[in-house]
């Protein structure tokens with residue numbers, strides 16, 4: 001049913017996103033200051049700093065102590081206290097960055113091409129933080145489900161596993177993990193990887209090829225929606241080649257036709273990619289079977305939709 005309650009500007013999100021981008025929260029985090037100093041620290045316009053600060057005070061992110069501006073306890077917990085139940089860090093900046101692409105949906109509909117976007121290390125960091133934030137709670141459950149029945153110390157290939165959330169969960173359960181991701185993501189994430197863990201990162205492009213197996217499990221976590229049928233069919237064929245007979249391929253993705261979520265997410269892939277989208281279970285089953293894999297019915301684990309398939 002149409003929900004006209006959503007026909008409004010996401011004001012709070014836009015104000016908070018702009019404050020993060022201009023460094024306003026970081027500027028007062030450890031060292032509260034007056035508005036004049038805040039203008040200097042953020043290198044922003046005085047009227048703008050006053051207006052946005054007042055809005056953030058009204059929303060409960062900032063407060064005044066005398067004439068000094070400081071973070072509220074709640075905002076401090078949300079942005080800067082990783083152990084806190086309300087903690088998000090700045091992972092939501094990935095969504096904030098996406099707004100630009102979504103605003104170009106009319107042009108994308110005309111051209112069929114994704115919205116142009118600038119790559120930057122900051123964007124990539126926001127992306128990794130968002131992936132981590134969304135996956136960290138349920139990754140252990142999903143890793144356990146994917147590894148069930150496979151040999152102890154299973155060899156796992158985590159395709160597009162750059163955020164390392166799932167790799168850590170697999171390693172925690174005794175697996176030896178190879179993570180494949182794009183070179184710039186591996187360069188960014190490698191320093192965060194504890195070298196004593198049985199996790200190895202490899203640079204590559206999974207549309208071109210995969211690391212050599214044989215693997216007990218090839219895990220495709222939220223990568224199938226980035227590309228279309230041609231790329232996914234090739235990916236499944238390549239994965240089948242690198243799996244042991246009886247080895248398992250696991251897809252964690254939104255399955256089209258199971259609710260509104262996948263249909264809406266496909267719009268995100270429309271504005272951001274050339275061939276991405278969300279695919280039905282029947283599409284996945286056909287592509288998997290054509291690659292020599294037998295697909296189980298899809299299941300929901302930890303709020304995610306999984307398809308497991310076995311190499312024949």
Ligand SMILES: C[S@@+](CC[C@H](N)C(=O)[O-])C[C@H]1O[C@@H](n2cnc3c(N)ncnc32)[C@H](O)[C@@H]1O
Pocket residue numbers: 131132135159160161162163165166180181182185204205206207220221222223226
């Ligand atoms: C949506 S994220 C999913 C991350 C993680 N698997 C998860 O589920 O939380 C997609 C990941 O695939 C990587 N990726 C996208 N295209 C790729 C390609 N062609 N080759 C290798 N990695 C790719 C991205 O850098 C990113 O880390």
